Amino acid sequence: MLPSMWISVRTSPLPWRLSVLLLCGATVAPAHASAQDEAAQIDAMESRIARIQAQQLELQKDLMAMRQELARHRARLTGGHAGGTAAARQPVREAASAAPHASSAMKVTAPESLAGIDSQDRGAPVADAAPPATVAATSAPAPMDVPPPRIGFDEPTVAAVVGRRSEDMVNRIADNNVGPHPRETVGAQAAGALGDHGVFHLGPVSIILGGFFDTAAVLENRHMASGTFNYWQAMPFPNQSSFHENNFEGSARYSRFSLMARGNVDADTTISGFVETDFGAGAETTNPYESNAYVPRLRQAYLAYDNTRSDNHFLIGQAWSLLTPGRGGIIARQESLPETIESSMLAGQTWARQWQARVVHDMMHHRLWLGLSIENPATIYDTTGFANANGSVPLPNGGTANVGANGTGLTEFTTNYSDEIAPDVIGKVAWDPAWGHYEAEGVVRFPHDRVVVNGVGRNNTAISGGGGGSAILPVIPHKVEIRLAGLAGMGIGRYGSVLLPDVTLSSSGKPKPLPDAQGTAGIVAHPNSAIDVYGYYGMQRSGRSYFSADGTAYGYGNPNASNAGCEIELSPLACTANIRSVQEFTIGAWWRFLKGRYGTVEAGTQLAYSRVETWRGIGGAPSTSASQIFFDFRYLPFQ
Incomplete structure (x- = not known):
């Protein structure tokens, strides 16, 4: 014994x-x-x-x-x-x-x-x-x-x-009664270690393991061929046979693994590096018939410098955008993301994971935080009506607009990389009183292209951007909270989960930013230590900009574009169907039925309903919708 x-x-x-x-x-x-x-x-x-x-x-x-x-x-x-x-x-x-x-x-x-x-x-x-x-x-x-x-x-x-876990809190922050959930790894949040789970010390450096083993499935009334990732842009209309077919798909590809290395330079200074990966990418050899060989992808990889004496913080690398709502201060790995099973999270959710260089300063006993970030730009162009050949777009006046180029070398050769002149500039203010967390943010962007007419070229740059904010209201601290977030402006569609276009082209080929608004509202409750229940509403809307020339409709939301073939299955008529808005209603719950020093095992289920509305054209303004039920089992060995 x-x-x-x-x-x-x-x-x-x-x-x-x-x-x-x-x-x-x-x-x-x-x-x-x-x-x-x-x-x-x-x-x-x-x-x-x-x-x-x-x-x-x-x-x-x-x-x-x-x-x-x-x-x-x-x-x-x-x-x-x-x-x-x-x-x-x-x-x-x-x-x-x-x-x-x-x-x-x-x-x-x-x-x-x-x-x-x-x-x-x-x-x-x-x-x-x-x-x-x-x-x-x-x-x-x-x-x-x-x-x-x-x-x-x-x-x-x-x-x-x-x-809050010390492994996730390099900085000291003020208590705002917005406690992170016992299961912080949901909603794509980074999984850190809890206490002595997965923590190793190699001399002066601490190695902290995180992540989970995940297996999820979805049953839906449309065949969208995207698994548990909702790509609303490709949601089928009645003219497609996939609109009339149910679909079931399961996968373990969103299992996630992370590692953080952290060392103390002195009593007040900490350097850390964080890397996170899953298997959400698909290679050309990936197939669902035999191997299901999904490849690893880079989610996050960055280094951070924190000085708790001067209250200055620096981060550089690939991380969640500064526009992503947070839960406390302006701190990496403390993003406020929905607990949903669907990996696209929620229509109307503001987020991006991308390269950035971020500087943050906090004051007033860590109650007030100021952040400034320059981040990797990537403009989504709409070229409805135009003939787009790998980023080269012929114009009605005989010229050509160059908006990007397909990848080469070690980038993806089937993806068009937009032509950019400057990074996105993002600023944020966060406030943590004794009750709740509140943020205000703004972004400035610089869509850029080059137009060549009769052998003479000219570069064009547009100024776009927007502003918004978020709030977490701990109605019952650590038990019930309300979350609100929104962003609105011109040319900011890429920062929403729906990925609506940022800009279209004018008749002369210049970038024309499109109006965009996105927002979410939700409530999260923890009836007891083993159960989380949530409900969300999300919405993203796009404006329009268009012109007609030589009997052809150009631009986004053009009323002369044809939607005549959208309602008839396999119709030979066109179905342009530029999206005007996407809405989603979803409810779900997680149950931690095993928990101990060996980690946590939990199960989740979620119901979601999404609806897509389009801009009116010839033949009307068609709409489409999808209903889904998600299932998930997850083992978190470090929590």
Whole structure:
């Protein structure tokens, strides 16, 4: 019995093992003990370990409260001036030693790592709680000085945010009562490690594993041949036989794996690198008949520099766009994305994953955040009515507009890469009061092409962009929240899930930005620690710009374009059907039916209804719709 008990206990850090041995009084069972007795004793020890973990969580919260109180007293003694006295910079060990019930096994680490108080405060079962990120065995030691009070503020900086993992919180942020869900990896969010799950230390560098094994399926009343990824642009109309056919498709291709390497340059500076991949890409050899050989794709790969003394943060690489709504501050891996199973997420959702160089500064005790990013541009051109040959577009006046070129070398040779003159410029302001998270953002873009007429060429650049915002309202903190987000402007269609066009062409071949509006609204509830329930509405709309010449209709939404063949199956007549709007209603739920130190196993289901409306042309304004039910099983070994 002793070897099996010892193996069970040594999965916890050393201080926990000593506590368990002292409290539990581990004994050796007789050699003839039955397997059932051994299992019962192991269960009892696991239960006692869980209780000790819960006690340590309570101690951690007490330490944080005393630390805040100590900082307030020092701030008053020093008059709130920057730098304060030498006493104001003493280590927080004084607060720990002042707690009569503080465990000697606990060692407080750097303020930036105190953000990871475990999941008990967000409703996770106590028995499954992982060691707090502040236990010395699971966090690299670091200095423990309390930062001096800031000029003009009497309140101290609060480093602890209940319910957030330290591995995901390189920066200290203010508690806004918007706790991340116990299952943060849904909705395409990055999967980090929880406590000591999947964390390895290689000298001064911590390696943190993340991801999940996923198998999902969809049953739909249209054959869209896109699996669990909705591509609304290709949703069939009644003139296509696929409109009249049901479809079932399942795949494990959206299993996801991530790795983060993080090192401390000094007490205030952290460098980290993050990479994430799944199998969402399709090669030419991919087929659904035998191998289902979907290839890996790059989701994210970036490096980040964070200084928690100056409150400056820098990120460069491929990551979620700064336009993507967040949950707290302006921080990578804390995006606010719907919990949906469908990998395109939600019609009207604002997002992109692309190269960027981002600078962020926070102030007012991490309540106010300012961010500026330059990001990779990629303009979606609509060339309805034109003859587009690999980005070369003949014009009615006899000239030619060059809007891009098909890939070559190591880029995809069947994809047209737009001609760009400058990156997209995005700015964001985020505000975290004690209740809720609020954002305002704006983007400026520069669609660009070249027109050649009679051997004379000229470059053309249009200015486009827009603005919007998002909000998360924690109606019942950590239990029920309302999410709102929207973006509107000219030439911003590519930042919505529907991928409506950004620009069309004028009669002279110049880029003409199209109006666009996109928005989402949802409610997410956690009835208990094992269940999440959600409901969303999303919408994206596009304006139009057009002209007619020589009896031909050019541009997007032209009323002279033919929609006459859209309603008759296999009709020889044209069905232009430029999209005016896409709407989606969806509800779903996740159930974590297994959870422990081995990770989490969960199941999800979702119902979705999408409707596509088009601009009126000759023959009317046809519409189409689709109803879907999704199923998913997922194993998260690091949560």
